[in-house]
Amino acid sequence: MPIRAVRGFKDVLPDEIELWHRVESIARGVFNAFGLKEIRIPLLEKTEVFARSIGELTDIVEKEMYTFIDRSGDSLTLRPEATAGLVRAVNEHKLFAQSPVLKLFTTGPMFRHERPQKGRLRQFHQINVEVMGTKAPFSDTEVIWMAWDILEKLGLKDLRLEINSLGCPACMPMYRDNLKEYLEGVFQHLCPDCQRRSKINPLRVFDCKNEACRKIMAKAPLNREYLCTECADHMEKVLAFLKTLDIPFVINPYLVRGLDYYVMTTFEIVSPDLGAQSTVAAGGRYDGLLKALGGPDLPGVGMAIGVDRLLLLLEKDKKGPSIDLFIAALGPKAGKEVIPWIKHWRRQGLAVQMSYEEKGLKAQMKQAGRVGACYVLIVGEDELDKKQVVVRDMMTRDQHEVPVDDVISAVERLVSA
């Protein structure tokens, strides 16, 4: 049995890499337009970074983290998400002292020990955006806008933006208490799952697929009735900006985030083509997070795009590899003669290949075709005797002779044309 990759960890093979580059380059373009700067942070953090921010009682912290004790006895964790570590970094380097508003992005792998399924890997990749230092509703909208823009530029169809306000520390507890009270009243009528949920994460009961639970929850109190005027006002402005930008949305009063630090605006962008794990991008506001990690009381809003899920939605276009020039050298003498030329062309940045093995011309032509060579240079004993080499255009199948002394510039002219 050959050694396999770890469960839930996937290789990105050469055939797929072009898609990754496409996603990354479009995202970078958008971030540049929105004035974001990139930050790169470690994959490993002290466990408390996540425990204190995500929430001790969340599934992520309770049963999904890759946590271990290292050789010096510290409890470390492979990051299950980016925001906590990023906020830690911002705090540690006092980046908020440089400018009142920080607009940052980062990309990379996250790790959660879940059962793998479609759109859910144990190592998965996110593109993260964080805007810190402002409570302005427009910053919420801008974060959503970036996610929407990237997905749209990638040509995704049928996306749905769902949005909700969770309320702030002033009004959220009021709603939670009321909901809990309601759930306690109907407790024995709920399914076992919901009985559990009602204690741990009461909002999740709204998501239950059980018919009886749904009926019960249809009469449950809704959070929008409990939003304080500040939160309601904030939400209204965020939505108004979305309308101005022609970004369609639906309000989903049951939308919850799985991380404790979220307040007020929360959103998801879902695709109908993804199966059960349909969220391509999601995010929200986390005003208390910096403070919770021992920093100043600065607000923040952010989002994450699930890159692996996004890639499931993109068409793989199968245009194979392509290089500028393939050199078919026949015989050991030609093989040697050609090396200084290759050195020169590669220095110029041309993509040049030749066969490692001494093979017949037919085999080399075949290889040239496979690697997608635009031109083939045929160099054999005959050519060297005549001081002429043959240049073949693989598209038109035309070929002509070029003097050996002129070959370097002749090829450069052809390729640049």
Next chain:
RNA sequence: GUGGGCGUAGCUCAACGGUUAGAGCGUCGGGUUGUGGCCCCGAAGGCUGUGGGUUCGAUUCCCAUCGCUCACCCCA
């Protein structure tokens, strides 16, 4: 963690319980002794995931195990 589906060539898949487990694609070679793609011919490539059991005989049926996958849960 729980449940369903599936494990046969590098890939996609065939094979009523019955000879030597096949095909397409890909790879390599030949047809063309120095010219790619199309065509024709040929070759290499398999412990049928693994271990037990039933049977005269198992890729096929049963059990276990491992892996993949989808869903629950949860989330990007």
